[in-house]
Amino acid sequence: MSKMISTIKCTVLAASLIAMTPGCKVDVFPTDRYTEESIYSNASNMELYIAGMYAEFQKFQFGQFPIGYSNATDALTDIEKYTSTVAGNGTVNILATDASRVNAAGPQLNYWQTGYERIRRVNEFISGLNKYAKVDDGTRKQYEAEARFIRGYVYLWLVKLHGSVVLFDNLDQYSSNNHQRSSEEDCYKFIAADFQFAADNLPKQWPSTKTGRATMGAAYGMLARTWLYAASIAEYDKKQFNQDEFTGIPAASAQTYYQNAVTAAEAVIGLANQGYYALEANFTNTFYNKNTKEALFKVDYVAPQLTHTYDLGFAPPRDATGQCLVYGVPTAEMVDEFERIDGTKFLWSNPVHAANPYDNRDPRFYATILYNGSKWKSRTLNTTPGDGTEGFVEYASTTEPHKTVTGYYIKKMLDSTNTTFVVNASTQQWIEMRYAEVLLIHAEAKTKLNDISGAQQSLNKVRNRAGMPNTTASTAAQMMEAIEHERKVELAFEGHRYWDLRRWRKAHLVLNGVKFTGHRITGSGAGTTYEVVSCDNTNRQFTPALYYIPIPTTELQNNQALTQIKGW
Template identity: 25%
Template sequence: MQTRKYILPFLASVLLLSCKKFLDVEPQDAISDDNSAVITDKSSAETATRGLYRALSADAYYGSNFVSIGYLSGDNIVWTGSQSIIQQFISHNVRADNANIASAWSSIYATINRANHIIAKVPAVTDPLLTQQLKNQFTGEAYFVRALGYFDLARTWGGVQITLTPTITPADKYGIKRSSLDQTYNQVLSDLVAADSLLPTTTNRFRATQKTAWALRARYHLYRRQWADAETYATKVIADSANYKLVQPYSAFFANNATATSESVLELSYSATYTNSHRNSWQPPANGGTRQWAPNDAFLSLVNDPAIGGNRSALVAKTSAGLWYGNLYYRSPATDPAFVIRIAELWLIRAEARAQLNNLSGAISDLNAVRSRAGIPPSEAATQSALLLAIENERRLEFAFEGHRWYDLVRTNRAAAVLGVTDVNKQVLPIPAGEVLNDIDLEQNKGY
């Protein structure tokens, strides 16, 4: 057992050296948000809640690494850089010692642990300034973020270890067996139900509210193939048209330094001292980036076709030297938001759910709302199968550089036909090698 104590630090050192981004540290202004272990009053509860969103937006989670799994593993991106770990996603041959999956796994669990501290401690705090309303809000936000964390773990790795109480070190969860995929998803739903009952009914594009929980529930039910529930929860958000709508044109939610538009259900904010690391990998050297990956020829053909991509061609740009690059993340300094949920997703969730329920007229109406915003003609799909394919293709373009494409193809059993990933074992990622080596009770996924 003594040997195991030294494996994790050694592997961590190797992983840190293997990829430059892991040398980055959070700026000093992040330090005050890090301590979720000490929650004794209103001020420390607020600090812990700020830290919860800081963890969600970290480089290894929605700041880049986790989201990049979704777009690199799809069919829109070509690898142009020097890090072979990136090519593993594009070629669908991810190794268990891949540094990006190790950092994403650890970051998600660190975020869940922050949520656990808030859930366990905030309700018991005695401070007149920490009202019951604030207690409910902070605790509800923690339930929402924990639900998102387990949802992301489940769709990436399958059933995982579930920890619902605060821990001090990563080793504290050693010895916990992996739950099944159903059990993990059941935890997601349980947390979303709890969040729904506690969160405020207001609109906030940077923090979870009841409507944010409804949006994630719509996504959850889509993944679980619970079509009626997916339609119901998508409708609950879409119906709030005073606060959520498809902005015109497509680029209006991100161009010209836009933030918190009515397109956004939940986005994560960054600053000049706490930057979004997506930008560096997308922008070319001429713009101060590395262009580690870029839109591939197939995607460029689609997005630049006025009848298919329409005004979504704003997603790409070309240097004077003729290099195409993705332009969703473009700001300097890199204060680009990370988009967790957009209202366009709710429209396409409802379209897919309605198509599955054989409500073809309702489905095509929803699909065409998104197409109209993109400036392209209405869909001509006339059958259920044609409509589902049209929705799939629309999602490919609409969320091209967000973390959806890989997960969409896996959840619809289309990864084999579209990507050639016929080995079902490869449709989940390997548990990071360091985690398996350090915890004898953590079982590796089949095929790795």
């Protein structure tokens, strides 16, 4: 339920406060700068400090990862293709097709330094809060809960990447540079403890004067996500891909962690039953209704102070001819994943389906994909090669095509009313966690606990909201297949697919030794043809070693006790 309106306006000031207190260690009370005591004895200063730390969530807005581009990790998977072939806009393609580019010496997929800088700031805040803050115990715990919510979020990203990382929860630990990694299981337990503390001490809802803050529901949602990841590693990893002593989670822990995920998800469901959360009646509105109850945690934008460039990066070229960047576009694999409206699988081999492939599809298809013949901003989209502005162009025929290389464009989260985004940027919200994801977490964990009926109920809530019939899955295997499908279409382009394939240990099967595809569409009406064409000029590569991204070499040099993850 976070809006980040009033709080984000304070980010620059908060950053200034932090910058003026390096290490937060002073011996006197200078009159020309902030001291620890002055920060924590002043409620306004504390508000600025905590507000500044919320800026961490912007690093991951719109499915972004700190390699610099929105939806970048989805473009490492089967659902999206980046259009550029050169480093920069095309870095994600380089990483997707050359596993050797991910290494300890390189910057790729590296959040280590940035993440640990934020963790230190969080720990400094908690330390100062407990030493100097003149607040009652409830307020103190509430501030700490917010800080630990942020710390848990940062650590979850680090652990998703590396599995085993260094855990810091107090400033005394920073007195030396001898810190070994903790086990992957202990890392997940640490993250879960942060989110549990946050859930125990955050309000269900903030007053309107303090919008932009983590809530109880957001903490429980993150807790559910954390335990689902831990349970998945316990079930699927089985030490098949890395023999490092600190990576992996015992298989015996899987059922406990799935149950923990269910418990956390049901806490959110309980809050929904109290009226705090709900699925948006119209799937499309979820991403544009600033007051949507579907958002457990989101970042709002207010022009001109806080904007983003999502439309500039993904809108079809004619929206701003010559200036749209078209970083990434949907693959044919993503397009074909959307079922028919009756719940049957779409098949090109079915002549009825193939005759009109974009008719009678899952309503989420029309909210997610821009296809040949679709209506967009008062025009009919033409993605055939004959349209020189936004028609299909073969991948790698030019280094920066700034148009589709698959025959499709992303529609989800684009603002159809924004015609000035080149000059004025964009302000639609980014939802970091929404209620639909919690229901899918609940369905998956329930399936793993063999409660098929309970899993069906949560899965069907998501499907029914979209206008789709109940699932026909009735066994655990069928349910997992249905859940993977549902996560793929419901959460498309929200930055989940890469991490799902990793935690299920399916990435080396789905993303390796394969070229993904698009459709070269020619003709019109009954004479339209849909030719399957590769949108990759070389096979994708995902080696088993990539389940644990190496620790940057510079960090090993800075920390004498830290060892590299085996295999790197």
